[in-house]
Structures are given as structure tokens and as C-alpha cells.
Amino acid sequence: MRKLRSLLPVVLILAAVPAAVAQKSPAAAPPPSPSDFLHIQVGADRVLADYGQISSYFKALAAASNRVQVEVLGKTTLGEEMIMAVISTPENLRNKARYQEIARKLADPRGLSPQQVDAMAREGKTILLITCNIHSTEIGSSQMAMEWAYKLATAQDAETLGRLNNSIVLLVPSLNPDGETMVTEWYRKYLGTKYEGGPMPYLYHHYVGHDDNRDWFMLTQIETKNVNHMVYHEWYPQFWLDEHQMGYNGPRIYIPPNADPVAKLVNPLVHRGNNLMGTDMGWRLEEAGKSGVIFGYEFDAYWPGGTRNTGWWKNMFGVLTEVASAHIATPIEVEHTELQGGGKGLATYEQQINFPNPWPGGVWRLRDIMDYELIISDAALETVSKWREEFLRGVASMAEHAVDSADPAQVWRIPMDGQRDPVTATRLAALMLEHGVEVKLSADKRSFLIPLAQPYGRFVEEMMGLQRYPEVRPTPTSGILEPYDVAAWSLPLLMGVKADKVNVPAAEQKAATVLSSASLPWPPGGLAGSGGYYTVAGTENNIFALTNAMQSAGGQVFVAANGGNAPAVIFSANPQLAANAEKFHIRLQGRADLPAGAVALKQARIALYKSYIPSMDEGWTRFILEQYGYRVKNIENKDVKAGKLNDSWDVIILPDSSRETIVDGKGGFGGGTELLPPEYQGGIGKEGVHALREFVDNGGTLITLARASSVLIGEDFGLPVRNTLASGPGGRAEGGEGGGFNIPGSLLRAYVDTSHPVGYGMPHEIAEFYDGAVAFQTSPPPPEVGRTVLVWYPDDAKDILVSGYAHGAEKLERKAAAVAFTRGKGKIVMFGFRPQFRAQTEGTFQLLFNSIRWAEMEKSGG
Numbered sequence: 001m002r003k004l005r006s007l008l009p010v011v012l013i014l015a016a017v018p019a020a021v022a023q024k025s026p027a028a029a030p031p032p033s034p035s036d037f038l039h040i041q042v043g044a045d046r047v048l049a050d051y052g053q054i055s056s057y058f059k060a061l062a063a064a065s066n067r068v069q070v071e072v073l074g075k076t077t078l079g080e081e082m083i084m085a086v087i088s089t090p091e092n093l094r095n096k097a098r099y100q101e102i103a104r105k106l107a108d109p110r111g112l113s114p115q116q117v118d119a120m121a122r123e124g125k126t127i128l129l130i131t132c133n134i135h136s137t138e139i140g141s142s143q144m145a146m147e148w149a150y151k152l153a154t155a156q157d158a159e160t161l162g163r164l165n166n167s168i169v170l171l172v173p174s175l176n177p178d179g180e181t182m183v184t185e186w187y188r189k190y191l192g193t194k195y196e197g198g199p200m201p202y203l204y205h206h207y208v209g210h211d212d213n214r215d216w217f218m219l220t221q222i223e224t225k226n227v228n229h230m231v232y233h234e235w236y237p238q239f240w241l242d243e244h245q246m247g248y249n250g251p252r253i254y255i256p257p258n259a260d261p262v263a264k265l266v267n268p269l270v271h272r273g274n275n276l277m278g279t280d281m282g283w284r285l286e287e288a289g290k291s292g293v294i295f296g297y298e299f300d301a302y303w304p305g306g307t308r309n310t311g312w313w314k315n316m317f318g319v320l321t322e323v324a325s326a327h328i329a330t331p332i333e334v335e336h337t338e339l340q341g342g343g344k345g346l347a348t349y350e351q352q353i354n355f356p357n358p359w360p361g362g363v364w365r366l367r368d369i370m371d372y373e374l375i376i377s378d379a380a381l382e383t384v385s386k387w388r389e390e391f392l393r394g395v396a397s398m399a400e401h402a403v404d405s406a407d408p409a410q411v412w413r414i415p416m417d418g419q420r421d422p423v424t425a426t427r428l429a430a431l432m433l434e435h436g437v438e439v440k441l442s443a444d445k446r447s448f449l450i451p452l453a454q455p456y457g458r459f460v461e462e463m464m465g466l467q468r469y470p471e472v473r474p475t476p477t478s479g480i481l482e483p484y485d486v487a488a489w490s491l492p493l494l495m496g497v498k499a500d501k502v503n504v505p506a507a508e509q510k511a512a513t514v515l516s517s518a519s520l521p522w523p524p525g526g527l528a529g530s531g532g533y534y535t536v537a538g539t540e541n542n543i544f545a546l547t548n549a550m551q552s553a554g555g556q557v558f559v560a561a562n563g564g565n566a567p568a569v570i571f572s573a574n575p576q577l578a579a580n581a582e583k584f585h586i587r588l589q590g591r592a593d594l595p596a597g598a599v600a601l602k603q604a605r606i607a608l609y610k611s612y613i614p615s616m617d618e619g620w621t622r623f624i625l626e627q628y629g630y631r632v633k634n635i636e637n638k639d640v641k642a643g644k645l646n647d648s649w650d651v652i653i654l655p656d657s658s659r660e661t662i663v664d665g666k667g668g669f670g671g672g673t674e675l676l677p678p679e680y681q682g683g684i685g686k687e688g689v690h691a692l693r694e695f696v697d698n699g700g701t702l703i704t705l706a707r708a709s710s711v712l713i714g715e716d717f718g719l720p721v722r723n724t725l726a727s728g729p730g731g732r733a734e735g736g737e738g739g740g741f742n743i744p745g746s747l748l749r750a751y752v753d754t755s756h757p758v759g760y761g762m763p764h765e766i767a768e769f770y771d772g773a774v775a776f777q778t779s780p781p782p783p784e785v786g787r788t789v790l791v792w793y794p795d796d797a798k799d800i801l802v803s804g805y806a807h808g809a810e811k812l813e814r815k816a817a818a819v820a821f822t823r824g825k826g827k828i829v830m831f832g833f834r835p836q837f838r839a840q841t842e843g844t845f846q847l848l849f850n851s852i853r854w855a856e857m858e859k860s861g862g
């Protein structure tokens with residue numbers, strides 16, 4: 001088959017891409033292969049190219065080949081250049097602006113006649129985005145990308161050239177260059193030791209680790225923003241393939257179709273297109289003798305948080321693949337008895353219709369991963385090339401359908417009046433613009449209007465509306481299929497923003513102005529009036545950023561309680577106050593003196609505990625605190641164990657991790673810290689727990705998030721509280737979900753004590769993001785201890801779920817969701833949920849910020 005094809009190229013080159021060949025100077029050096037260029041054997045056992053090498057190879061390839069260009073997507077978190085290769089025929093690359101324009105118009109075909117759409121579908125090229133290595137330990141695709149690009153740059157066979165003529169490939173060799181570097185460095189450092197190919201003791205993204213693929217609707221991280229901008233503002237690819245790796249002892253590769261459930265609002269054509277590609281991948285893999293191929297497995301078609309999934313609601317085809325892993329670049333031998341099923345779509349490791357050719361076991365190496373990925377990348381290009389016109393027309397028809405099927409009067413409205421936090425409300429409009437959604441400003445300039453009748457209208461409804469998890473059962477008597485990730489992402493609820501779906505008459509919509517990121521009107525900040533002090537009602541997140549900025553500038557900040565109403569936050573007059581108030585969009589009112597009862601704030605020194613079993617919650621917490629200007633530093637096991645914590649810190653935060661992880665260094669990695677080099681082994685130990693208790697006794701403030709509360713529950717701290725959902729000893733949370741309880745990430749109704757400093761400025765009723773296994777039951781405390789239930793659940797289970805999925809919600813009835821304690825001079829705040837989850841829950845950030853501010857309140861009263 002291959003031999004026959006190789007006879008054709010000369011003819012086809014002349015027919016299809018004459019300019020390409022004619023233009024290439026005969027003196028130009030042929031493009032180098034990755035191995036030749038880097039002087040390593042790419043894909044060999046124990047050999048990895050790092051991101052610097054990958055990037056330099058792509059630049060060399062682009063210099064030597066007129067089929068390859070390199071675009072810079074932006075900088076990474078740690079300042080690395082994030083690159084993307086654009087690969088096609090020289091002629092297509094010369095006309096790429098035209099093909100980008102066609103892609104943009106087909107993605108929003110409003111105003112085009114059917115004839116114009118048809119003409120563009122015939123003229124256009126399918127734009128195929130392939131992204132690699134978002135998860136840094138899933139490293140095969142970053143290496144494969146170089147080989148595949150080289151293959152496309154040098155192929156002379158008719159088939160490849162025909163495919164390139166029909167398509168433009170956007171190839172991102174790593175979606176997380178910083179992490180590629182970290183994993184490669186760690187791997188090389190421990191080559192030849194017993195830790196070779198083992199886990200790293202820190203997150204492979206500076207802030208978010210594995211959650212870099214949970215950021216695609218909130219767009220908080222710079223890498224996500226870079227790619228989002230390229231996709232929805234520059235290239236409008238019709239197809240997105242994102243290549244991952246999974247565990248080592250199951251199937252060899254997952255390809256589409258996805259598993260259930262399926263999202264209601266996604267146009268079914270998306271899945272049809274995805275399945276075409278999956279079918280082609282399966283065919284090509286079997287043809288090449290590759291076994292262990294599975295579909296309809298694990299990965300559902302419901303959740304919008306990952307790379308290509310978000311695009312489904314924007315009429316984009318998008319496919320995930322997952323190849324079995326080795327130990328990074330170290331081969332792994334799997335006995336046939338060790339092969340396992342489990343999870344959706346493969347209960348036991350056996351031949352099934354979605355898994356017709358099980359892998360028999362044996363040695364599995366980096367080269368195998370890359371070979372499978374080369375085949376599926378070729379198949380992806382083959383599919384988009386063969387189905388070019390259908391896919392281009394399909395995107396336009398889905399966009400038209402999204403417009404036509406919506407009620408043209410219906411809009412999501414974000415009013416500016418009556419918002420507790422107008423800046424965050426504006427940020428929601430900004431986020432929608434960043435997603436490529438059309439957002440308007442009403443004629444009276446008091447509301448943002450987001451019409452549902454627009455190409456991305458399904459995305460708007462998914463993000464603005466409520467989720468109800470579909471309860472799909474494989475058979476009538478079986479249990480439901482559980483969610484893959486979280487089950488709720490209603491942005492107004494997550495962000496604490498008021499928004500409603502209303503009918504707006506056509507004339508009124510017409511009178512509204514279409515906004516861009518540049519024309520978006522942020523609430524005006526600055527100073528009004530005059531005096532020695534400036535004040536604002538403390539309800540906005542940015543007030544905390546302003547507080548930190550002014551404290552750093554030497555200004556004084558005070559807070560004055562106001563019953564259950566929003567407290568007053570007061571800033572002393574300062575040369576930098578006006579500029580900062582403008583920057584953070586906060587309007588301050590001048591006054592002559594401090595109000596009665598004003599308490600001065602002393603900026604806290606904050607320690608954030610960091611385990612050697614990396615906690616993404618730690619990274620997210622650090623990210624948010626840094627964003628808001630807090631002085632936060634990490635402390636590790638040895639720092640906690642050493643004690644005398646009050647000398648250096650006013651606040652210690654324990655992010656979400658189990659007790660066994662924090663105290664003993666166990667759990668995680670399919671083992672624990674014993675898989676790490678000796679200096680990373682263990683946890684804070686008993687002495688660490690003792691040191692934390694001493695820290696509180698000496699006046700420190702300890703804040704725990706979700707499961708970390710288990711460190712404080714039980715005999716060690718003597719607090720009158722237990723976790724009613726715990727399966728562990730002493731009423732500790734051990735992640736026990738047994739007994740018919742599963743809330744995997746949903747928005748729950750809860751009530752806040754707004755008269756307590758931790759509840760200041762919050763609404764009484766909130767939507768809290770819950771994904772844990774913690775519910776507190778307090779009891780009357782001993783005399784030296786004070787306790788306040790800060791946040792609690794409704795009395796009746798049917799009032800608890802707001803958005804998402806909740807099984808067993810009655811176990812939360814009338815339980816506490818957050819509790820505060822005072823003991824001696826010290827303070828403790830325990831959250832049973834995560835008020836800062838993945839930097840998405842802006843509506844409850846203040847509960848965390850307030851906890852810090854409670855520590856900052858001077859006892860003297862000013």
C-alpha cells in the first residue's frame with residue numbers, strides 16, 4: 001500500500017503545488033530531522049528533548065522549510081516563549097490571511113447568503129489545531145510533534161501533499177512549556193537512580209498543575225489566555241485535537257466517540273464530526289497493527305472545562321486522545337495479569353465491541369506512545385482533508401442553527417445596578433468578550449446584554465444558566481454514570497453576579513452598542529469629596545486588592561462593622577490612593593474622621609503550606625492571593641516542624657489535602673512521599689501538628705480548606721467540632737463518600753453570618769462551590785474556646801442544590817459549611833468547601849479574604 005503511493009508524488013507535486021517546488025532554492029539545505037538537529041535519538045528510551053530544544057527545532061525547521069512557519073502565542077507564567085507551528089503548503093501559507101478570514105466568516109456566517117457560504121466552503125482550507133502536552137508528565141506528544149512536523153515538511157508522497165493542500169495544521173508542541181521543562185529536568189536529574197521516572201514533589205505548572213486543563217471557561221492562566229485568543233480571535237480552527245496520556249495498565253489508547261453523558265446544548269453534528277475522526281483513527285491504528293484501542297471510555301461529552309470541550313458549544317469539532325503512559329521516558333513492563341479495566345466503558349479488561357483488540361501486555365515505551373500518536377495525528381489530518389468542505393459548511397450551519405433556534409428577544413442581562421460587586425459583574429462581561437461572544441451595552445448604559453441568538457449562543461446559555469446533571473444509566477437496573485469532573489459552572493453563581501434571562505424588544509437591542517474588550521466600560525474608581533480619610537462600603541473583591549496596595553504604600557486601612565450590613569472600609573489619605581482607587585475601579589468618599597468603632601488593619605504575613613504531594617488547591621490559593629496583592633509565601637514540612645511559627649507568620653493556610661498527606665506524607669501518586677527522594681519524604685508529623693497548635697495558642701490565625709480541616713479535628717486541637725461525613729477515625733475527613741453521598745463539584749445554597757468579620761460584606765444567601773466530603777457538626781465549646789458557625793446549609797435537602805449534581809444532599813441538612821473558633825489569643829477558620837476553587841468562585845473569595853482580614857484586625861480598636 002505505502003509502496004504504491006510512493007510512486008505518485010512527482011506527478012502530484014507538479015499538479016497541486018507547483019509554486020512550492022519551483023520556489024525552493026536548489027541550494028537550500030534540506031530540513032534537518034529532530035534527531036540530527038538536536039544530536040539525540042528522539043523517542044529512544046530515557047531520552048527527552050526539553051522545551052528549549054523543541055522550540056529551537058521548530059525554528060530551525062521553519063527556517064529550512066517553506067511548509068512550516070512558527071508563530072509566538074505569548075509568554076508563559078515563567079516567561080518562556082510559547083510557540084505554535086503553522087504547517088501547510090507554501091501557497092496556503094502565503095494566503096493564510098485569506099484562510100483565516102474564511103474561517104472567521106464561517107464561524108459567524110451572519111449576513112452571508114447560502115451561495116457565499118458555499119463558495120467559502122469550497123475555497124477554504126480546514127484548519128486543524130493539534131495541541132500537545134498540556135499535562136507535562138504526558139510527555140510523548142511533545143516529542144512526537146517534532147517528528148510529525150518533520151514528516152509533513154519533507155513528505156513527497158501524493159497523499160500527504162494532498163492533505164496539506166486541503167488543510168492548515170496549527171501544531172502546539174506544548175500547552176505548558178514551563179512544565180515540559182520541569183518534568184524533563186526532574187527526569188534527567190534522577191536518571192539511573194531508583195527515582196527514575198517517578199513523581200515530582202511539586203506542581204508542573206507554577207500555579208495550577210494538572211488543573212491547567214480545567215481553566216478553559218474561566219481563562220485565569222496566561223497559557224490558557226494565549227491559546228484562547230489564538231483560537232477564538234485569530235484562527236477559528238474548525239477542528240481541535242488535544243493529545244494526552246492516561247494510566248499504564250489499561251487500554252493503550254482512547255479515541256472518540258466519547259463516553260456518556262452528553263451535554264444537551266452541544267449541536268449533535270459536533271459529535272458526528274468527532275466520531276468520523278475517531279473512526280479513522282481506529283482504522284489506521286488497526287491497519288498498522290496497533291492493539292488496545294478503545295472508545296466510549298471514561299471521557300464524557302458533558303463537561304466544558306477542558307481545551308477542546310469548550311469549543312463544542314462554539315460549534316467547533318474537538319477530540320481528545322489518551323495514550324497509555326510509560327514512566328516518562330523509561331519503559332514499563334506490564335504483565336498480562338496486571339491489565340485492568342475499571343471506570344466507564346470497560347468494567348473489566350476484556351474484549352468488547354468498543355475494545356475489539358485488547359493489548360496483550362508486555363513492554364511499553366516512549367517510542368510506542370509516539371508511534372500511536374503519529375498515526376492518530378496523520379489520521380486527524382486525513383479526516384479533515386477528506387471532509388474539508390463538509391466540516392467548513394458544518395461549522396457555518398451549526399452557527400446558523402444556533403442563531404435561528406434561539407428566541408431573538410432573549411438575552412442574558414447583567415445589570416450594573418444592584419450588584420454587590422460591579423467590578424466582578426463587569427469582569428463577567430469581559431470574560432464573555434474574551435471567549436469571542438457578542439456582548440452589548442444597553443442604550444442607557446446600565447446593563448450588559450448578551451443575546452442568545454448569536455453563533456456562540458449555546459455557549460452563552462451553558463455558561464450563564466444552571467446545570468442539571470443528566471442521570472444516564474447503562475442498563476435500567478444499574479447506577480448512573482458519574483461526572484468526569486465537576487458538575488456545575490454557572491458563571492453568575494460562581495462569580496456572585498446578578499444576571500437574568502429576559503426578553504428585550506428588538507428596537508432596544510438595536511439601540512445597544514456592541515462592545516469590544518477595549519470599549520468595555522469598567523466602573524469608574526477614584527476619590528470623591530475630601531478629608532483625612534476615604535471610605536467605601538466593603539462588598540467588592542477589589543477592595544482587598546486596594547487594601548493590600550495601600551498598605552504596601554504605607555497607607556493605613558481600617559474596617560468598621562455595620563451590624564449585619566456591609567462594613568465600612570476606610571483608607572487614610574495618601575498620595576497613592578487616588579491612582580490605586582482608579583486602577584481597582586473603587587469609588588471612595590472623603591470624610592473628616594474615622595467612624596466610631598473603626599479597627600485598624602495590620603497587613604498579615606501569610607504562610608501557605610505546601611506539601612511534597614502537590615496540591616492544586618495550594619497553587620490556586622497562591623495564585624489568587626498574589627493576584628490580590630497579599631504577602632504570601634510557602635512553608636514546607638520542615639518549616640512547620642521547626643515551630644516558632646509566630647515569629648514569621650500571622651496567618652497559616654492549609655490548602656485542601658487529606659490529613660494523611662499533610663501529617664504523614666501519604667496518599668497521592670498511587671503511593672506517597674516514599675516514592676520521592678529522601679529529602680521530600682514524610683509530612684509535618686506529630687510535631688508539626690503540635691507546632692500549629694502552639695501557633696494558634698500564641699495568637700496566630702489558622703485557616704483550613706476542605707479536607708485539611710481533618711488536621712485540626714480530633715484529639716490534637718480539642719475543638720468542639722466533627723466532620724459528619726468522615727469515614728476516618730476521630731470524625732476526620734478521609735474523603736469518605738460511602739453511604740450514598742456524592743457531590744462532585746456543584747453549587748449549593750448556604751447561608752452566611754454577615755455579622756461575623758469572616759462574613760462581612762457577603763450576602764446572607766450564597767451559592768457555594770462544594771466538591772468535598774466535609775460537613776461540620778459543632779457542639780457547645782469549653783469556656784476557653786469560642787465558636788461561631790459562619791456558613792450553614794438549609795434545613796431541607798431539597799433547598800440545597802442550586803446547580804450541578806447532588807446525591808445524598810440530606811446529609812448536609814442543617815450542617816455547618818464553615819466554622820470559626822477563638823482559643824486564647826488565636827483564631828481558626830475551617831472551611832468545609834473551597835471558597836477560592838480554581839480561581840472560579842469569585843462570589844466567595846471574600847470569605848477567604850475576610851478570614852485573613854479577621855487576623856489583621858488590631859484588638860486596640862484603632
Ligand SMILES: [Zn+2]
Nearest residue numbers: 135138244245
Ligand atoms: Zn492529560
